[in-house]
Amino acid sequence: MRAIILPISILCLLVLNVSSDDKNKEQSNAEIWQQDLSDTFKIEGSDQGIQKVNLKCGSNSMNVMLETEKPFSGVMYTRGSFYKQSEPCFVKPSTQTSRTLEMNFQLDQCQTLKDGELYSNIVVIQNDPELITPGDSAFSLECDFRQPRNLDVEANMQTRDRVARGSKITLTSPDPSTAASDLNISYQSDTDSVEYVPKQQNATDNQRGVIHEAETVRLGTVEEVTYTLEKDEL
Template sequence: MRSILLLTFLANTKLMSNAEIWQQDLSKDMQIGTSTDGYDRVGLRCGAERMTVELKTTDDFSGVIYTQGNFYSREPSCFLDPVRGRSFTMSIPLNKCDTERNGDKYSNIVVIQHDDELLTPGDTAFTLECDFSRPRDLTVSADLNGSKKRSTKSSIALIDPGSDRRKRSTYVESYGDEVIFVPKQAYRKANDEL
């Protein structure tokens, strides 16, 4: 009788530890590869409090879009689960969604996953960067009221969904607060270190 109870306890313990592993966000640990198929463009707008990413897919998309590390939290600003469509927008706060900050430079990774539950080949990820560290200019408006405006450098890099965010496959950058990544127009830089 004791041996049956012990076996039942051990089996339940083993199942619970497997369930805990299954619930982890594995997108940081898997090597999927990069893909330029399935989307027509990715746009980034850098704002004072958030980065806004706009995705246009080639065909109807019904998977999930999320910031890396936030698959299971499903917080609305960090996770999007569209029913169907070809155009999607996420507004990611600079102080949430695992956005990394290094001085005045903010970066995050957005994962585009075709299956609602599994990361698979053909899925992709982008490192989004808003760099406000360039010298700030003084802008004078028509009514002569001075206001400080941040000079911004923005960039989007295609990366493997499970790789180091510094290893870019292709990228685009702009010395402004907006940048658009179009797969056929992006710069090729295999494993370029930032």
């Protein structure tokens, strides 16, 4: 009886060892596959096909207007709102020939982040309604309601009365797993509205990472002139 039990025990040990080796190989292959995918499918932000993106900071809202060069059949949403696919955080074109798309949401909606009086969000522009693919876009949006230190503000000032003193749009990656880059293009303004125009940027700059600031010069008390300065000219 012992002679029968001993070979069976040895056989069980061999099976367990083979099974363990197979699992280790599968785990190793999965790790290599995952690493290869992460290196291959890094998606950078692109403004290709976009004519302009406008951000308007309301007293308690963000309004985003997208205009594309060709009819747009994808979706636009704030990061973190894709799976719910509900307005106002997720919008899609009403027609197949539409070249404009608008999104308007309150500052306490759609995963908007608040840092004091600075509000920020990320809007993703996805060409395929289901998947993030190369060529998609994302823009970091900022509405700045911070007051200068030398400006006296009444303590009872209502939220509905406030006006943003700054706004900013930055091109970023639509893929949340991609680290932010220092070379992304930004447009910022000292008003409550700012516009990102790729063709304008490409025509005036030969490098990435330029911050454009819209400055307003007042001539006397009547006339105002707005122009754009590059960061190294400020």
